[in-house]
Amino acid sequence: MSDRTAVGGRRAVVEALSSGRVTDLLVAPGVRETQGLRAVVDAAAAAGIDMTETDRAELDRLAPDHQGVVARLRDDPERPAELGERELGSYPFDDDALVVVLDGITDPQNFGAAARSAEAAGGSMLVTRVRRAADVSPVAIRASAGALLHLPHARVANIPRALDRLQGVGFTVVGLDGDASTTIFDDPCPDGRVALVVGSEGEGMSRLVRERCDVLVSLPMRGRVASLNASASLAAALYGYVLPSRRT
Numbered sequence: 001m002s003d004r005t006a007v008g009g010r011r012a013v014v015e016a017l018s019s020g021r022v023t024d025l026l027v028a029p030g031v032r033e034t035q036g037l038r039a040v041v042d043a044a045a046a047a048g049i050d051m052t053e054t055d056r057a058e059l060d061r062l063a064p065d066h067q068g069v070v071a072r073l074r075d076d077p078e079r080p081a082e083l084g085e086r087e088l089g090s091y092p093f094d095d096d097a098l099v100v101v102l103d104g105i106t107d108p109q110n111f112g113a114a115a116r117s118a119e120a121a122g123g124s125m126l127v128t129r130v131r132r133a134a135d136v137s138p139v140a141i142r143a144s145a146g147a148l149l150h151l152p153h154a155r156v157a158n159i160p161r162a163l164d165r166l167q168g169v170g171f172t173v174v175g176l177d178g179d180a181s182t183t184i185f186d187d188p189c190p191d192g193r194v195a196l197v198v199g200s201e202g203e204g205m206s207r208l209v210r211e212r213c214d215v216l217v218s219l220p221m222r223g224r225v226a227s228l229n230a231s232a233s234l235a236a237a238l239y240g241y242v243l244p245s246r247r248t
Contacts, residue, residue, distance in 0.1 A: 005073045007141050007149075008063025010040050015146020016071045017043040024072040026054040031068035040069055063138045073149075082136075083154035088127070088165040091152075097124040097193045098242060099166060101173075103159050103209050104200035105230050108134045112143025113231035114198065119147035121238040127154045127162055127195075163195065163212040171195045175205055175213035176237050178227055183220045184241035190215065194242060198234045217241065 007016050016022050017040070025044055031037055044051055059066045083091070093099075100118040105111050111134035118126055126148075133155075134140055141148045156162040163173050172190040175197045197213060199205035210216070219228065219236055228236065 006062040006070050007073060007138050007146075008059070008066030008070045009142040010037065010067050010069055012142040012144070012146045013069050013071045014039050014043045016073060016141075016149055017047045017049060019073075019146070019149045020047065021073040021149065022047060022049050022071045023074050025049050025051045026059060026062070026070045026072070027051050028056050028059055028068040029053050034068075036067075037069060063142070065142070083125075083152060085154070085156040085158070085162050085165060088154060088156075088162055089169055091125065091169075093124055093169065093171075093193060095192060096246060097171075098122060098238075099125045099127060099171065099193075099195040100234065100238075101127040101159065101163065101195055101197040102129075102133065102230070103197060103205050104129055104132055104203070105198070106132060106134050107201060108137050108140040109143045110134070110201060110229055110231045112140040112145075112148065114234050115140070115144040115151055116147040117231060117235040117238055119144070119151045121243055123151060125152045125154060127156060127159070127166075129159055130155050130157050159197075159206070160208045160212045163197070163209065166193075166195045167212075167214070169193070172215065173197060173213045174215045174217060175199075175210055176219070176233055177205060177210060177213075177216045178218055178221075180216035180218040182215075182217050184217050184237055185220065187217075189242045189245040191245070196234070196237060196242060198230050198237075201230050 171193040173195045
């Protein structure tokens with residue numbers, strides 16, 4: 001079992017237990033008696049997973065900022081850990097599917113937070129780059145509150161080509177661009193399948209990705225701060241633009 005399959009933090013561990021992929025649950029001495037670990041204890045009991053006391057040095061090695069509890073995971077044979085570009089054209093998307101595309105987010109905390117927002121908003125899939133992008137690490141999983149354990153994830157070598165494949169199966173590609181003249185409040189989100197693209201923390205979307213978008217929208221910035229980070233921008237666009245158009 002590699003250390004990359006270790007997840008720390010109480011909320012992330014609870015989500016890992018609910019995913020059915022936990023093989024070992026490790027806790028620091030005395031932690032199982034604390035009230036803060038009650039949700040983990042209950043989830044472990046429901047999943048039929050025993051808790052094993054392990055010294056904190058080992059927990060520190062397995063997962064940073066573990067809050068006294070670490071879960072080790074197995075691969076899920078029913079659901080590939082990662083999809084590829086080819087699967088985008090054949091994946092069984094719903095007619096109103098929402099795909100979130102991250103173009104070069106490298107910070108694992110920002111990546112995890114973006115995945116959390118995507119999953120909470122009912123996203124069907126997360127698409128990221130293979131290179132120069134954050135990986136599904138223990139830090140990212142914890143920042144996602146376990147969302148990365150549930151959300152289908154495609155890692156692709158070429159984001160523009162991936163967008164072409166999504167457009168080929170009926171997606172409208174919407175890019176979140178700070179320079180767009182149209183804000184999320186000016187026009188409603190397109191109907192049907194939507195792929196929402198968010199660029200990197202510093203540079204935003206690359207030129208080729210921007211050119212592949214069918215629609216470009218911006219967030220109105222009315223304060224002194226010129227921009228939001230990528231995960232905050234994504235959350236604002238999901239809840240202020242995409243979801244309001246899907247009230248049924």
